[in-house]
Amino acid sequence: MTEIDAIDELLRAHEGDAGCSAGEPIMDQYVEIELRGEDPSERFPGTTIHLRVCSGCRADHDGVLEAARRFGDIGPDPE
Amino acid sequence: MTVERPVSETADRRAAAGDSCSRRWIEQLKPDHSRHDEAIARLHDVLRRAAQHELRRRSSLGPRLAGPELDDVAQQCADDALVNILAKLDDFKGLSRFTTWAYKFAIFEVSSKLARHAWQRQPPSREDLEPGEMPDSLTPRPSDQAERREQFVVLKEAIALDLTPRQREVFVAAALNEVPIDVLALELGSNRNAIYKNLFDARRKLRGSLAAAGYPLTDEELSA
Numbered sequence: 001m002t003e004i005d006a007i008d009e010l011l012r013a014h015e016g017d018a019g020c021s022a023g024e025p026i027m028d029q030y031v032e033i034e035l036r037g038e039d040p041s042e043r044f045p046g047t048t049i050h051l052r053v054c055s056g057c058r059a060d061h062d063g064v065l066e067a068a069r070r071f072g073d074i075g076p077d078p079e
Numbered sequence: 080m081t082v083e084r085p086v087s088e089t090a091d092r093r094a095a096a097g098d099s100c101s102r103r104w105i106e107q108l109k110p111d112h113s114r115h116d117e118a119i120a121r122l123h124d125v126l127r128r129a130a131q132h133e134l135r136r137r138s139s140l141g142p143r144l145a146g147p148e149l150d151d152v153a154q155q156c157a158d159d160a161l162v163n164i165l166a167k168l169d170d171f172k173g174l175s176r177f178t179t180w181a182y183k184f185a186i187f188e189v190s191s192k193l194a195r196h197a198w199q200r201q202p203p204s205r206e207d208l209e210p211g212e213m214p215d216s217l218t219p220r221p222s223d224q225a226e227r228r229e230q231f232v233v234l235k236e237a238i239a240l241d242l243t244p245r246q247r248e249v250f251v252a253a254a255l256n257e258v259p260i261d262v263l264a265l266e267l268g269s270n271r272n273a274i275y276k277n278l279f280d281a282r283r284k285l286r287g288s289l290a291a292a293g294y295p296l297t298d299e300e301l302s303a
Contacts, residue, residue, distance in 0.1 A: 006217055007234060007289070008296045010254055013282035020272040022083045028175035028183045044083045056190065056260045056271050059137070063186035066136060067129040068179045074125050075100045076107045076118040 012053055018046025020057050031065045101177035108168060123161050125178065126185045130156035133189045143193060152196070156188035163188075194261030203266050207256045208248050210238055214255055230294045237288035246281035253278050 023030070026044055033040040041048035051058050107118035131153035134144055144152055163184050171180055212218070213235065219228040238247060248267070252258040253274070258266075264274045290300040 007230070010217065011282045011286050011289075011296065013279050013286065017279065018083050019279070020275050024183075024187070026083050028179040032175045032179055047083050054260070054275055056275075060183075060186050060190055063133045063136065063189065064179065064183050067133065067182035067186060068176075070132060071125065071129055071178070071182070073100050073176050073178050074121075076104045076114070076121050078117075078121075 014049045014053065016046050017049045017053065018044070019050060020054060023047040023050055023057050023061075027061060027064050031061065031068055034065060035068060098173065098176055101171075101173060104177040104181075105168065105171065108165065119161070119165075122164070122181065123157050126160045126164075126181065127153050127157035129182050129185045130160070130189050133186055134193070137189065137193060144196065152189075152192055156185055156192055160184035160188045190261060194259065194265060197259065198262045198265040203252055203256075203258045203263060207258050208252050208266075210235075210247065210251050217255075230289065233289055233292045233294060234285065237285050237292075241284055241288045242281050246277050246284065249274055249277040250281040250285070254282070 023044075026047065030040045030044055030047060033043060051061055104118065104122070106112060107114045108122070109115065112118070131150065134149050134153055134156075137143055138145060138149070143149075160181070164181055171177065213231070217231065217234070219231045238250065242250060245267075249263065252263050252266075253260055260274050260278070261271055264270050267274065286296055286300060289296060
């Protein structure tokens with residue numbers, strides 16, 4: 001990484017970043033779009049930008065995605 | 080920063096209407112349903128397993144929790160997530176499957192409890208919050224051209240002079256010293272969103288300072 005890249009990376013602040021609170025209520029919808037193999041950035045462009053930058057929200061997103069993939073759609077009735 | 084507004088929710092609602100599994104959860108979690116207690120117990124078990132898996136996943140990314148302590152925290156995450164889910168059950172609009180919606184609460188609890196655990200064990204030091212030496216990747220080397228060295232000087236001055244005290248504190252801790260944003264929020268008595276906004280504003284201000292001094296980082300900043 002060049003010095004310019006390092007500073008650009010340190011100061012990354014992208015237009016359209018929806019912030020943390022915008023992504024929390026729609027995180028489940030965002031993940032399900034991904035699970036369907038579709039692109040969530042068309043529906044939630046600001047959160048897509050945000051997840052590239054915010055490590056906290058990215059960790060939450062990865063966790064919800066992992067849980068939905070691993071445990072799937074369990075019903076309330078005994079198996 | 081904006082609120083995300085989906086272009087169309089019709090397809091999701093249609094999908095939810097056909098999602099019998101989600102409908103059964105909602106029906107059985109109602110207090111007057113004959114299977115209410117069983118549904119609560121099953122949901123708690125689902126949440127506990129999701130939290131346990133997530134705690135293990137995050138432990139693999141750094142020194143975190145293990146053994147009985149991890150199981151205990153997973154139990155607490157499931158307890159608190161269940162309370163939140165039951166309180167917000169009427170907010171579930173069927174825009175995703177019920178379980179995906181529920182997993183979200185468990186994962187948010189994992190984040191919250193891991194941050195508190197990290198903060199209690201190793202809170203940020205005063206040095207983490209105050210401007211000091213720049214990280215190695217941002218420290219000019221003798222071989223750097225004079226222009227590059229000048230750019231680093233401008234950045235360091237801008238951090239000291241152009242940011243508000245809160246922006247400086249957050250930028251130094253989160254961006255320069257890599258204090259996790261949730262741990263920093265606890266230390267400063269704030270929340271993730273507010274800290275992120277401080278960080279975002281600080282970054283934009285510093286980009287502006289560099290551009291104003293003749294060191295734009297992008298073509299857009301060059302022409303601004």
